[in-house]
Amino acid sequence: MTEYGTILVVDDNASILTALRYCLGEMFARVVCLSRPEEVLPALQREEAELILLDMNFSLGINDGREGLIWLQAIRKQHPDVPVVLLTAYADVQLAVRGLKSGASDFITKPWDNEDLLHKLRDVLKAHRRIVPLEQMEAEHIRRAIDQCHGNMTEAAKQLGVTRQTLYNKVKKW
Amino acid sequence: MTEYGTILVVDDNASILTALRYCLGEMFARVVCLSRPEEVLPALQREEAELILLDMNFSLGINDGREGLIWLQAIRKQHPDVPVVLLTAYADVQLAVRGLKSGASDFITKPWDNEDLLHKLRDVLKAHRRIVPLEQMEAEHIRRAIDQCHGNMTEAAKQLGVTRQTLYNKVKKW
DNA sequence: TGCAGATTGTCTAAATTTTATACACCTTTG
DNA sequence: CAAAGGTGTATAAAATTTAGACAATCTGCA
Numbered sequence: 001m002t003e004y005g006t007i008l009v010v011d012d013n014a015s016i017l018t019a020l021r022y023c024l025g026e027m028f029a030r031v032v033c034l035s036r037p038e039e040v041l042p043a044l045q046r047e048e049a050e051l052i053l054l055d056m057n058f059s060l061g062i063n064d065g066r067e068g069l070i071w072l073q074a075i076r077k078q079h080p081d082v083p084v085v086l087l088t089a090y091a092d093v094q095l096a097v098r099g100l101k102s103g104a105s106d107f108i109t110k111p112w113d114n115e116d117l118l119h120k121l122r123d124v125l126k127a128h129r130r131i132v133p134l135e136q137m138e139a140e141h142i143r144r145a146i147d148q149c150h151g152n153m154t155e156a157a158k159q160l161g162v163t164r165q166t167l168y169n170k171v172k173k174w
Numbered sequence: 175m176t177e178y179g180t181i182l183v184v185d186d187n188a189s190i191l192t193a194l195r196y197c198l199g200e201m202f203a204r205v206v207c208l209s210r211p212e213e214v215l216p217a218l219q220r221e222e223a224e225l226i227l228l229d230m231n232f233s234l235g236i237n238d239g240r241e242g243l244i245w246l247q248a249i250r251k252q253h254p255d256v257p258v259v260l261l262t263a264y265a266d267v268q269l270a271v272r273g274l275k276s277g278a279s280d281f282i283t284k285p286w287d288n289e290d291l292l293h294k295l296r297d298v299l300k301a302h303r304r305i306v307p308l309e310q311m312e313a314e315h316i317r318r319a320i321d322q323c324h325g326n327m328t329e330a331a332k333q334l335g336v337t338r339q340t341l342y343n344k345v346k347k348w
Numbered sequence: 349t350g351c352a353g354a355t356t357g358t359c360t361a362a363a364t365t366t367t368a369t370a371c372a373c374c375t376t377t378g
Numbered sequence: 379c380a381a382a383g384g385t386g387t388a389t390a391a392a393a394t395t396t397a398g399a400c401a402a403t404c405t406g407c408a
Contacts (some may be wrong), residue, residue, distance in 0.1 A: 131318075338355095
């Protein structure tokens with residue numbers, strides 16, 4: 001049943017951590033629960049976490065989620081390769097938009113549905129796991145660049161930092 | 175004052191189109207207003223749009239935004255390089271999350287504040303305009319891959335579709 | 349503990365790609 | 379119209395990638 005390794009769960013409410021530990025245990029071999037967000041970065045030093053589930057409000061009386069955003073950014077700066085899923089009770093559209101634009105992989109509201117939560121985490125991990133071959137990544141990037149230069153190859157090559165000739169070479173391949 | 179070229183605005187409410195045309199005129203040389211989403215794809219054939227501002231509800235009585243998501247996906251499939259900003263009165267967190275995960279560049283709620291709207295559109299265009307040099311893009315991708323393979327170079331090379339030697343070469347450069 | 353299999357660094361030589369530079373020919377655009 | 383800029387193509391030299399190989403670790407597991 002445990003398809004994945006370690007997940008880091010951060011929430012200041014002990015009952016919620018208990019509930020999540022129970023639910024996530026189905027999917028992850030190891031569920032590391034933290035009640036204080038300051039512990040996340042140290043924990044990431046020790047643990048090979050595959051995913052972080054992060055609550056957004058920690059200071060009592062402040063529910064605007066700003067704290068969660070700050071921690072999210074700190075985590076992503078140090079560990080851009082670990083997907084972070086946000087989880088919050090005081091959700092609003094603004095916050096969700098800012099969370100996702102700051103690099104969260106999903107945004108889930110409390111109360112959550114266990115099945116739904118697991119399903120979404122699976123989606124995140126699936127999307128995150130795939131490594132795109134270098135050549136494909138390159139091709140997509142080049143297409144975008146040429147498109148953005150409205151087909152001007154000379155300009156696109158300059159922006160991409162390669163010779164025009166090289167750009168022709170690469171484009172000719174497909 | 176007009177810093178940008180053409181914006182495509184899609185909303186079935188004529189008064190809203192008028193208001194947006196007035197506001198966006200400051201920033202765009204050309205504001206193309208469409209009242210029916212079916213017109214978007216044809217319009218993109220003729221126009222060199224830099225940005226699309228898309229309402230999410232068109233069928234009277236249906237306000238769940240699903241229609242907007244479908245049009246968003248259709249647009250992004252045909253024109254992955256034109257940023258789309260969603261604009262809706264019936265916003266909820268779920269919808270915002272789905273919109274952004276489907277590739278929207280931002281998600282704005284009605285009623286909007288003109289200054290704020292222009293500011294957000296500027297941000298989107300700024301972020302979207304920059305073409306990352308091929309080498310930098312490659313380096314970031316390779317870092318991610320190696321990280322995701324937990325430092326196993328042999329595996330990372332295989333996933334990336336290059337020789338292990340090549341991977342060593344590229345990594346040595348930085 | 350010890351071994352089989354996987355991984356790492358490093359090396360060759362051949363094949364391929366990139367670069368700088370150049371040239372004639374089109375398109376814009378003032 | 380003329381200048382400026384873009385295209386398509388070419389050459390030779392420089393750099394990179396590839397396949398293949400090797401001994402030296404490292405790792406999982408019986």
